[in-house]
Amino acid sequence: MPDKRPDGKPSKPLAETWGEGMVNHVLLVTDSAYLHEESFFFAKELAKRMGLAINVLILADSGVSSDERRRIDLSLENTAASARAEGITAEAYARFGDQASELLKYLATHSGTRCLVWGGDPGIMLEPVKKNSSHWLMRVRGELDCPIAGALGKKA
Amino acid sequence: MSESDGDGTACTCVKILVVDDEEIALKTMCHILKKEGYAVTAATDGGRALAALSGAAFDVVLTDLFLGQIDGLSILARAKDLDPGIEVIIITGFATVDAAVAATRKGAFHFLQKPIKPDEVRNIVARAVQKRLLEKRVFELEQAVAGGVSSIIGTSPKITAIKKLIGRIAGSDANVLITGESGTGKELAARAVHNASSRAKRPFVAINCASFTEALLGNELFGHEKEAFTGATRTRPGLLESANEGSVFFDEIGDMPPAMQAKLLRAVQEREILRVGGTRPVNVDVRVIAATNRDLKELCELGSFRQDLYYRINVISIHMPSLSERKEDIPLLASYFLSRCSKTGDRSLSGFSDEAMAVLCRYDYPGNVRELQNIVERAFSLARGEAVSACDLPPDLTDVAPYAFRSDEGRIRSLEMVEKDYIEWVLRQTGYNKTRAAEALGIDRVSLYRKIRKYALKD
Numbered sequence: 001m002p003d004k005r006p007d008g009k010p011s012k013p014l015a016e017t018w019g020e021g022m023v024n025h026v027l028l029v030t031d032s033a034y035l036h037e038e039s040f041f042f043a044k045e046l047a048k049r050m051g052l053a054i055n056v057l058i059l060a061d062s063g064v065s066s067d068e069r070r071r072i073d074l075s076l077e078n079t080a081a082s083a084r085a086e087g088i089t090a091e092a093y094a095r096f097g098d099q100a101s102e103l104l105k106y107l108a109t110h111s112g113t114r115c116l117v118w119g120g121d122p123g124i125m126l127e128p129v130k131k132n133s134s135h136w137l138m139r140v141r142g143e144l145d146c147p148i149a150g151a152l153g154k155k156a
Numbered sequence: 157m158s159e160s161d162g163d164g165t166a167c168t169c170v171k172i173l174v175v176d177d178e179e180i181a182l183k184t185m186c187h188i189l190k191k192e193g194y195a196v197t198a199a200t201d202g203g204r205a206l207a208a209l210s211g212a213a214f215d216v217v218l219t220d221l222f223l224g225q226i227d228g229l230s231i232l233a234r235a236k237d238l239d240p241g242i243e244v245i246i247i248t249g250f251a252t253v254d255a256a257v258a259a260t261r262k263g264a265f266h267f268l269q270k271p272i273k274p275d276e277v278r279n280i281v282a283r284a285v286q287k288r289l290l291e292k293r294v295f296e297l298e299q300a301v302a303g304g305v306s307s308i309i310g311t312s313p314k315i316t317a318i319k320k321l322i323g324r325i326a327g328s329d330a331n332v333l334i335t336g337e338s339g340t341g342k343e344l345a346a347r348a349v350h351n352a353s354s355r356a357k358r359p360f361v362a363i364n365c366a367s368f369t370e371a372l373l374g375n376e377l378f379g380h381e382k383e384a385f386t387g388a389t390r391t392r393p394g395l396l397e398s399a400n401e402g403s404v405f406f407d408e409i410g411d412m413p414p415a416m417q418a419k420l421l422r423a424v425q426e427r428e429i430l431r432v433g434g435t436r437p438v439n440v441d442v443r444v445i446a447a448t449n450r451d452l453k454e455l456c457e458l459g460s461f462r463q464d465l466y467y468r469i470n471v472i473s474i475h476m477p478s479l480s481e482r483k484e485d486i487p488l489l490a491s492y493f494l495s496r497c498s499k500t501g502d503r504s505l506s507g508f509s510d511e512a513m514a515v516l517c518r519y520d521y522p523g524n525v526r527e528l529q530n531i532v533e534r535a536f537s538l539a540r541g542e543a544v545s546a547c548d549l550p551p552d553l554t555d556v557a558p559y560a561f562r563s564d565e566g567r568i569r570s571l572e573m574v575e576k577d578y579i580e581w582v583l584r585q586t587g588y589n590k591t592r593a594a595e596a597l598g599i600d601r602v603s604l605y606r607k608i609r610k611y612a613l614k615d
Contacts, residue, residue: 024338024366042552049530049550050339050523111411111450112366114338115522138571145450147337147478149522151556152578 023089024112025053027146028079029137030119031060031099033071035079038151043117044083046149052114053089056080057106059099069096100136104143118150170285171195171212175205175219175231176247181272185218188274189281202226209235214242215288216281218268221248221255229259236263241291243284247272283542287506290491305348308341309492310485314477318345321474326352331424331444331469333452336476339526342447343407345474349445350403358402361395366411373416375432384433396429396440403443409469410450410461420444421465444469479521479528486517489525493532494544505539511546519553576611579604583613 028043030036047054056079058072076092083090095102107113118124124135141148172194176182182198189196197212199205202223209217209231217235221228232244243265248255260267265284268276305319322345325332332349334342343362350360368376379394396404406412412420423429424444428437446469455461479486491507498504508516512535521527535548546554559574579597586592594604607613 038552038556042556042558045550045552046523046527049527049534051526111408114449117522134571147522149520149558151552151558153556 023053024050024114025055025089025091025110026050027106027110027113027116028054028056028119029103029116030058031136032120033058033068033075034121035075035119036122036151038153039117039119039122040079040082042149042151043119044086044088046115046117047083047088048086050114053091054080054083055110055113056083056090056092056119057103058092058094059102060094060096061099062096064096069094098136100140103137103140107144113146115146116144116148118148122150122152169195170216170289171197171214172281173197173199173205173208173214173217173219175199175202175217175223175228177201177220177223181220181247181270184272184274185277188277192278192281194281194285202228202231205231206234209238213239216265216284217242217244218247218277218281219244221246221259229262232259232262232264241288243288245280245284283506290507291495305352308344308348309489310482311488312482312484314482315485318474318476319348322348322352325349325472327354328472329353329355329443330471332446332472332474333470334445334447334474334476335452336447336449337478337524338449339521339524340476340478341525342449342476343405345476346403346405346445346447349474350405350443353403353443355402355443359399360403360405361399362405362407363395364407365416366408370413370415373413374419377416378419378429378431380432381434384431388433391431393438394429394431396423396442397438399440399442401441403445406444406446406469408448409446410448410452410455412461414460414462417462417465421462421468424465424468479524483517486528487513489528490516490532493529494536497533497536501536505536506543509543509545512544512549515546515549515553520559522558575607576613579607579611580613583608 026043026047028035028040043054046052056076058076060068060072064072072094076094080090080092093106095106118137120137124137137148172189174182174185174189174196175198176185177200179200182200186196186198197208197214199208203226205217205219205223206226208214214235217231219228219231223231228246228248232246235242235244244263246259246264246267247270248267249270257267265287266280268280305322308315308319308322310316332346334345334349336342346362347360350356363373363376365373375394377394377396379392379397380388382388382391406420419429423440423442426437427441428439430437452461452466452470456463456466479489487508490513494505494507516528516531523530531550531553532544534550535544539545539548552558559578579593582593582596586596590601590604594601597604599607
């Protein structure tokens with residue numbers, strides 16, 4: 001990670017310590033710097049109702065560009081800061097590699113995950129399941145002990 | 157004059173007292189209410205009204221404000237003395253609106269202005285009756301709430317089955333493992349198991365295994381001997397000793413460190429523990445009730461939970477369903493929480509509007525009952541009317557369409573199931589207008605018709 005952000009301010013290390021996951025939390029997951037606004041709103045509401053923290057987890061492919069990595073860093077910082085501004089304890093993590101495996105590794109070391117909120121493209125929830133082309137989250141959903149939730153957008 | 161009558165319909169279980177010294181007004185109101193099926197008693201003055209109140213239990217009282225020596229406010233006070241849950245509606249002439257408002261502040265449910273409009277009488281009395289019946293039901297529930305089976309609120313088949321199971325194991329002393337998502341009431345079920353058992357009069361000690369580090373957990377559970385470590389100035393018994401002959405509830409037992417699991421196993425098998433720094437075992441006799449939202453069997457296969465301990469605690473298994481699996485319990489739970497807020501708060505709400513209840517019943521509750529409780533408590537603090545309306549609910553319930561991916565069996569649902577439900581929902585929202593529904597879904601009408609045929613949806 002570069003020492004400085006694009007705006008010249010020193011970059012702060014993200015919370016990357018494994019094993020600190022005993023705090024019960026809502027896990028907000030996305031697979032790029034993009035965060036679906038309504039899912040984030042929903043994750044914050046859920047955390048407040050359940051008295052939980054929010055952990056933001058961006059799982060990106062290992063081949064992403066350095067520009068995308070910077071965007072991811074910024075996205076994590078802003079998201080965590082936004083949650084903290086509303087009084088919610090928040091941590092942010094980025095993992096690069098096979099997204100399904102990284103998610104399972106995260107969950108194995110963070111037992112306090114009470115609900116997973118999908119913060120990426122909500123459309124993946126509704127795509128018909130095609131052989132070998134379903135989204136990685138759908139491939140691992142059977143391994144999860146907690147509910148997966150997501151916001152589908154404003155009602156019609 | 158004092159008379160009572162009812163027309164024998166179902167509403168005659170609701171008893172109403174009407175008090176007015178104007179004969180025509182009295183007869184009119186009695187006639188309106190009897191037609192609604194209520195059992196109505198009429199009184200022409202305050203004295204007869206007080207006598208009627210002392211002689212029978214009424215649910216609602218309608219009384220004129222000015223009656224002579226004993227006025228409506230005295231009747232209000234006496235009625236509330238006899239039964240704080242009774243609802244009193246004040247009737248007043250135009251010139252005494254201020255007095256009626258003052259009466260409302262003293263606990264009157266509402267006031268009616270003369271000349272009386274029949275629809276207004278019917279509407280306000282119906283609301284008073286609804287509130288009364290709901291509070292009676294909640295009161296009955298609370299009377300039974302001593303941590304027993306009745307503390308688990310719900311009448312759905314899944315919850316009824318759990319209550320029956322707890323009743324069946326009441327005579328057993330076997331250890332119990334309770335599973336279920338966060339917020340489904342696992343601790344409530346644990347207390348119900350304890351209170352139904354022969355250990356009910358002995359301690360119930362709850363421990364959250366995720367809240368402690370390994371060292372702290374050991375000290376809390378097993379206690380320590382004097383001078384076992386720096387600062388241990390005296391012997392301190394642990395929670396297992398303090399729960400002796402009672403029950404210990406281990407919440408989130410899947411998070412218990414392996415070293416603690418070994419010590420707990422010894423306590424369960426040998427019925428003895430060693431305090432930190434101790435050399436002599438101490439006898440303990442406790443029933444273990446454990447809870448987890450994780451798959452313990454899978455953790456055993458992964459090696460992070462001891463299989464021998466798993467079999468020791470999983471003698472009886474109870475699975476608490478998610479709230480989305482028992483949605484028919486939502487109205488009762490929501491009303492219970494609202495009533496609790498009314499009792500502890502500085503005001504009382506009559507219930508939920510139809511629209512608000514529909515919104516509550518549509519939502520999937522990833523956070524389960526705990527989330528519903530929080531939503532109701534927040535709505536109570538925000539509500540400005542007599543009832544919780546849809547706009548008092550959190551915006552993500554009314555503006556955003558959150559979706560929790562579960563099947564009815566608690567497993568994750570397939571995309572096809574999700575798509576079918578979502579299309580059905582969009583069709584309902586758009587009044588089955590195919591053009592608008594297709595536009596909202598982002599597909600063309602032909603594709604929409606194809607999906608309607610595929611899923612055999614109503615069109």
